Amino acid sequence: MKFLHACLDPLKKRSSVLLAAVSTFFIAVVAMAQDAAPAAPAISAGDTAWVLTSAALVLLMTPGLALFYGGMVRRKNVMATIMQSFFMVALISVQWVIFGYSLSFTEGNNWIGGLNWAFLEGIGPTNSLAPTIPHSVFVMFQAMFAIITPALITGAFAERVTFKGFVVFSLLWATFVYDPMCHMVWGGGLFGDWKAMDYAGGTVVHMSSGFSALTLALLLGARKGYGKEAMVPHNLTLVLLGASLLWFGWFGFNAGSAVSAGEGAGNAFLTTNTATAIAVLVWCLIEALHKGKATSLGAASGAVAGLVAITPACGFVDVKGSLWIGAIVSVLCYLAIQVKIKMGYDDSLDAFGIHGVGGAWGAVATGIWALSPNVPNQLMVQLKTVAATAVYCVVVTAIIYFIVNAVVGMKASPKDEELGLDLSQHGEEGYSH
Secondary structure, three states: OOHHHHHHHHHHHHHHHHHHHHHHHHHHHHHHHHHHHOOOOOOOOHHHHHHHHHHHHHHHHHHHHHHOOOOOOOOHHHHHHHHHOOOOOOOHHHHHHHHHHHHHOEEEOOOEEEEOHHOOOOOOOEEEEEEEHHHHHEEEEEEEHHHHHHHOOOOOOOEEEHHHHHHHHHHHHHHHHHHHHHHHHHOOOHHHOOOOOOOOOOOHHHHHHHHHHHHHHHHHOOOOOOOOOOOOOOHHHHHHHHHHHHHHHHHHHHHHHHOOOHHHHHHHHHHHHHHHHHHHHHHHHHHHHHHHOOOOHHHHHHHHHHHHHHOOOOOOOOOHHHHHHHHHHHHHHHHHHHHHHOOOOOOOOOOOHHHHHHHHHHHHHHHHOOOOOOOOOOOHHHHHHHHHHHHHHHHHHHHHHHHHHOOOEEEEOOOHHHHHHHHHHOOOOOOOO
């Protein structure tokens, strides 16, 4: 027995050493694997603060739009025009949390999402599209886009639509045009499958509102006296103030779309300001050459055109690209407004001439100047997206218009137009004297 123990003791010692070595090896392998595996992103206080700030900036754009549009109408319609933008904040905020966000961002088909997140039930602490901020912050940031988009359309039918018609139309349009467009581009739908590039809403926001605005302008017909009497802006001070607030808020719109406080946001901020600045300069130059004088209304229009055009491209292009985008958009939008004048249709505040044309150019320009295209034929993808967006928005907007007009009526009566929408629709006036 002593002999047997003498023989087994060395084996036991060797086994213990071997077992310890194997255990150490596996522990090291597991540790290396854990180090190599990417850790799940944690909520970032910096990113959260930036997106919260950006959401507030985008919300400010809607009052900015109210002043911009309000200054361009006649004084008897100023409060009705401002009211449309102000009311939109309340209307779409409620629609968004009940079902709009769910239709836009949950899984669905190529065209629309589902109702899994209706009333925001079931949303987790984070969202895969923005994993470093709370999901609720992403919801609110996107809500601000949903609010301003239908408000942009009001520029096409200013001074001639009933308030109840405006409310019903806007709610249906947000549900059947904006939410599907948002899903198709950002929510895993058709345009996302095509690899279309839209950093901050050139397609989702500006093209959708712009082509819908043209549709409404044509279906509604012109304002009473259009082409026979002067319908000039009543307060250019409001116009410039509104344009300035839009420019300021747009940094949240574009740079906030990075959904993080990093290089992407910085580049979007830089390209947005650059494109807007050169668009103002070019528009004023065109006016000076065409009419002999540069106007404040032209400068404001150039700023908004530049902001619109850079929106889909801001995170994908460099400064050189943004200069070209901003310079060319002023030429295109100025020409579009001259064509409108020649054709004689009444897009009251040039919603199509700025947002439709500017948004389409920005989408195409993204395919030209993007530093890292999603696909080799990016320009063709962008062109296809522009065409599909135009067709979808025109057709669905027309259907909504005919339904709303048949049920509640949309166009104000000639008598109400003559009196002014401030008094006929709201029983109040913007100015006491």
